[in-house]
Structure formats: C-alpha cells, structure tokens
Amino acid sequence: MIKPLTGKAKRSVQLATARYNIWEGAVRSSKTVASTFRWMQYVRNGPGGNLAMLGKTERTLKRNVIDPMIDMLGSKRCRYMSGSGELYLFGRRIYTAGANDARAIEKIQGLTLAGAYGDEIATWPEDLWNMLGTRLSVPGAQFFGTCNPAGPVHWLKVLLDQAAMWLDHDGAITRSQDGDPLDMHRFSFTLDDNPHLSPDFIRSLKRQYVGLFFKRYIQGLWVPAEGAIYDMFDTDRHVVTAIPAISRWIGVGIDHGTRNPFHAVLLGLGADRKLHITSDWRWDSARQRRQLSDAEYSREVRHWLGGVPVPRSDRIGVQPERAVVDPSATGFRVQLQQDGLASMLADNSVLPGIRTISTLYSLDLLDIHESCQELIRETLGYSWDDKAAAKGEDVPMKVADHGPDAKRYIGHTTRAAWRGELRERLHLPA
Structure with a gap:
C-alpha cells in the first residue's frame, strides 16, 4: 500500500527545484521515498534526453530505489533490464551504474544528460560526482539524490554547506547569504521525520544504533569518527x-x-x-x-x-x-x-x-x-x-x-x- 507523502517529505518534494537536490540524514526517515517520488515526476515531465541512475553498486541501487519503484508502479511502467543495466521508466530509458566501479565514470563520460538520480552519494568517489556534473548539460537538467551522513570534512558535506537553500533537521528553511551559493537545495532528515514508522520500531532502532552510528543514522548529523570504536563494549x-x-x-x-x-x-x-x-x-x-x-x-x-x-x-x-x-x-x-x-x-x-x-x-x-x-x-x-x-x-x-x-x-x-x-x-x- 502506497502511503501519501506528509510533513517534511512532502515539503522537500515541493522545494526540489534546484539544479542539485539532495536528501540527507537518518535511516528510514522517508528521504528515499521523497526523492524517488520527485525523480519519477521529473522523468515524466522533465526535458528530453538521456537519464542516469547511480548507486554505491548496481545491486544496492536496485534494492534501495528501483525495486520500490517497481512495487509502486508495476513492471509495465517500470522495467529493469539487469543484463544491459538499463531501466525503462514511463517509457524513458535510464542508464544505471554502480559508483564503486571505475567503469561508472566511463559509462557516463560520453553522455549528455538531461537528469540523474544518485543513491548513497556519500559513498561515491568525488571524481564521479565531478564527472556527473559536467554531463548534466541539457538545458534545465536536474540531479536528485540521497545519502546518510559521514564525517564533517567529507567532500559532499563541504558542498552541502554551500547550498542556496537548506531545509534543516528542525524543519526550518535557511537561505544562503553567500553572494554566489551553489544551485543546490539540501533537505536534512531525522528518524522522527517519518510519521509512518511505529513508535516500537523507532525505539528499537534507537537502541540498536549507538555512539557514532546513533548521531549519524538516527539524528542525521555529520560528525567525525573519533575515539574508541566499540565504546559500548563493557x-x-x-x-x-x-x-x-x-x-x-x-x-x-x-x-x-x-x-x-x-x-x-x-x-x-x-x-x-x-x-x-x-x-x-x-x-x-x-x-x-x-x-x-x-x-x-x-x-x-x-x-x-x-x-x-x-x-x-x-x-x-x-x-x-x-x-x-x-x-x-x-x-x-x-x-x-x-x-x-x-x-x-x-x-x-x-x-x-x-x-x-x-x-x-x-x-x-x-x-x-x-x-x-x-x-x-x-x-x-x-x-x-x-x-x-x-x-x-x-x-x-x-x-x-x-x-x-x-x-x-x-x-x-x-x-x-x-x-x-x-x-x-x-x-x-x-
């Protein structure tokens, strides 16, 4: 059963109008659902031309994003061709690739793209991100993607801090005062931003994630990995x-x-x-x-x-x-x-x-x-x-x-x- 978008997820879809639109933060916080919904809108109504979807690996991209789209739309409107690495969504061909493979850069470097979607962006090599930006050259081309937080000096966090608009963890909108901000909209999610999760499930996740992982995957914070790794070990x-x-x-x-x-x-x-x-x-x-x-x-x-x-x-x-x-x-x-x-x-x-x-x-x-x-x-x-x-x-x-x-x-x-x-x-x- 497909549940309607509400709260921050719905608001983020409405605000995803920049060249780069990135949903980041906690696990199970509805950021992937919101980004996928916005991506499907774009595929239907965006400019014509080549499209691409990239993930940490093709397997994780399929599991995290493509399979849920097939469940929502059915295999007629969303058909994945695993042999060729292509997805057909609303009749449009989309090239897919895994970012941890050097061939991913080769796969997109010859393309002129009208749009792209990225899953687990913080796990990508920075070179792939930079290459992708040069390929989005069709007028009106946009990028939509998601990630969990990493360290505070991660290359992606540096870019996020330059975004023209930020829908923050508390739901407030901040617009950059920089005279030349990045054409990027950033949407930060915490676990509590998903109204469809049961209280028992939320409590369970909060018990399982501790230390570094609690701060990153529950609170959605970009914090450094420091100190003892197993600080919960007693x-x-x-x-x-x-x-x-x-x-x-x-x-x-x-x-x-x-x-x-x-x-x-x-x-x-x-x-x-x-x-x-x-x-x-x-x-x-x-x-x-x-x-x-x-x-x-x-x-x-x-x-x-x-x-x-x-x-x-x-x-x-x-x-x-x-x-x-x-x-x-x-x-x-x-x-x-x-x-x-x-x-x-x-x-x-x-x-x-x-x-x-x-x-x-x-x-x-x-x-x-x-x-x-x-x-x-x-x-x-x-x-x-x-x-x-x-x-x-x-x-x-x-x-x-x-x-x-x-x-x-x-x-x-x-x-x-x-x-x-x-x-x-x-x-x-x-």
Whole structure:
C-alpha cells in the first residue's frame, strides 16, 4: 500500500527545484521515498534526453530505489533490464551504474544528460560526482539524490554547506547569504521525520544504533569518527566466564597474517539465542620468531578446532559451518578448502561491519569468553584514526586490529545465517 507523502517529505518534494537536490540524514526517515517520488515526476515531465541512475553498486541501487519503484508502479511502467543495466521508466530509458566501479565514470563520460538520480552519494568517489556534473548539460537538467551522513570534512558535506537553500533537521528553511551559493537545495532528515514508522520500531532502532552510528543514522548529523570504536563494549557485560550450550557453530573468522599476527575467532549461536565467541587462536610470528606457511596455518587451525571444549558437554572438538577468511588471503582460503574446511572470503565492508558488531554489543547479543585475552585487549583499544578523520575518511587505526578484524569478518559476513535466530530482531541489511 502506497502511503501519501506528509510533513517534511512532502515539503522537500515541493522545494526540489534546484539544479542539485539532495536528501540527507537518518535511516528510514522517508528521504528515499521523497526523492524517488520527485525523480519519477521529473522523468515524466522533465526535458528530453538521456537519464542516469547511480548507486554505491548496481545491486544496492536496485534494492534501495528501483525495486520500490517497481512495487509502486508495476513492471509495465517500470522495467529493469539487469543484463544491459538499463531501466525503462514511463517509457524513458535510464542508464544505471554502480559508483564503486571505475567503469561508472566511463559509462557516463560520453553522455549528455538531461537528469540523474544518485543513491548513497556519500559513498561515491568525488571524481564521479565531478564527472556527473559536467554531463548534466541539457538545458534545465536536474540531479536528485540521497545519502546518510559521514564525517564533517567529507567532500559532499563541504558542498552541502554551500547550498542556496537548506531545509534543516528542525524543519526550518535557511537561505544562503553567500553572494554566489551553489544551485543546490539540501533537505536534512531525522528518524522522527517519518510519521509512518511505529513508535516500537523507532525505539528499537534507537537502541540498536549507538555512539557514532546513533548521531549519524538516527539524528542525521555529520560528525567525525573519533575515539574508541566499540565504546559500548563493557567487560562486565560482554566478557563471560561460562558459555551456554551451543546450538550451531556459525563459523570461524580469520585475519590472516604472515609477518603480522594471524588471529582466528570461533563464533557460535547459543541456546540462549545470543552469539558467543567461545575460543580463539593466534600466531604472532614476531613473538614466535617463526613464520608459518598457509599449509601450516591450515593444520594449526584445524588442530585448534579439534581441541575446543564444547560448552555444557564433556566433548572436545567442533566443526564450524564455514571459515570466513581475510579477503586478501585467497591462497589460504583455497588451502582450507583442500584440507576439508569449507571457506569463503569475508565481506570487508568496514563501516557496515563495525555497525553490525556495535549493534550486537549494544543489545547484549554478543559475548566473548574470558579465555580470549588478546581479542578482549584489542577490542578495548580499537580506535578511529584521527588523521584519516581529518581527511573525511572513517578508518580504524591499523594497530592491534587483528582480533577485531577477525571478529568483524565472521560476524558481519554471516549475518544472514544468524539474524533470524537471535532473541531480538536486528534491522541490518541481509
């Protein structure tokens, strides 16, 4: 059922008359719905010529924007051709592309565009944004797009601060006093701007997002990534002396190192419907004064798993469903496969992965056994890189990060396997 636009969403559609129109702010705040509605108006009534839609990837663009349009309009008026990367909306052809692919620039650099739509703009390379601006050369061409906030010195935030008009978080309109502002209208949303969300759902989201993610994804603020990454991690709450019975061994996460430490963590789903890191194994070649080959690492990991005590049982040894391996260690993944341990390369989306682990900690859905001393120590010290933040980048410090990386690999990559099994529903991408 399509619900009518109200409040700030409706107002933003009416005000989206600039060359660049950007909806930014909290998750689930109706900014995508409003921007999509305005984009559909433009496709029907805007100037003739080529059109384009870009997202972080073609997959996320389809999931976030194209699929909801198909649901609203039906496949006759909105038809997506995945093979060619083209969308037909009200009979007009629209080129689609993912912004994280260098080919995206190649795909648009030869086009003269009458209009464009962008999803997750803050994740784009600045070069793509600049190229897109040169392509919008048909008279009356407009751009419509959305993003969640990033750091305060991000290239997009610098542009947003120069917008000719700003509909701010409180719903007030500010018009630039600059003599030559950007022909841009900016619309800032908070979670509370969506009147169609239930109070229970809003409370649930506010509990799940903590620290940096609460400020960005709930309050819609462009704030820096600074200090401890897992500032919600509490040894009294999250480090345990006893593990419940494990109903399912989700897998082992591995941060591969040759000169750097190699760290593996074992993740299980407990009978209490929580996730538990029950054991870990680490090899620091600098301390041991010996580097191991991939074959030796594989042997040692399998030997370690064979000696892990099974909680609430007299049995020893576990067989995890999968090993999730550092994406740079393709050779080691193959070695594990050859040695009989099912393996896959990890999803190394750093910020989404940190958000997944943060959510688990904030809801008390992830514990670490006290025996994992190096993992606990590194989790407490895992911090944002201040120098990277000054450049607008959200990057953890590359110091003592091997355990946290292994934990992020297994926790985030396998979320589709465990999210429906936990005692509390998580609002995370599958």
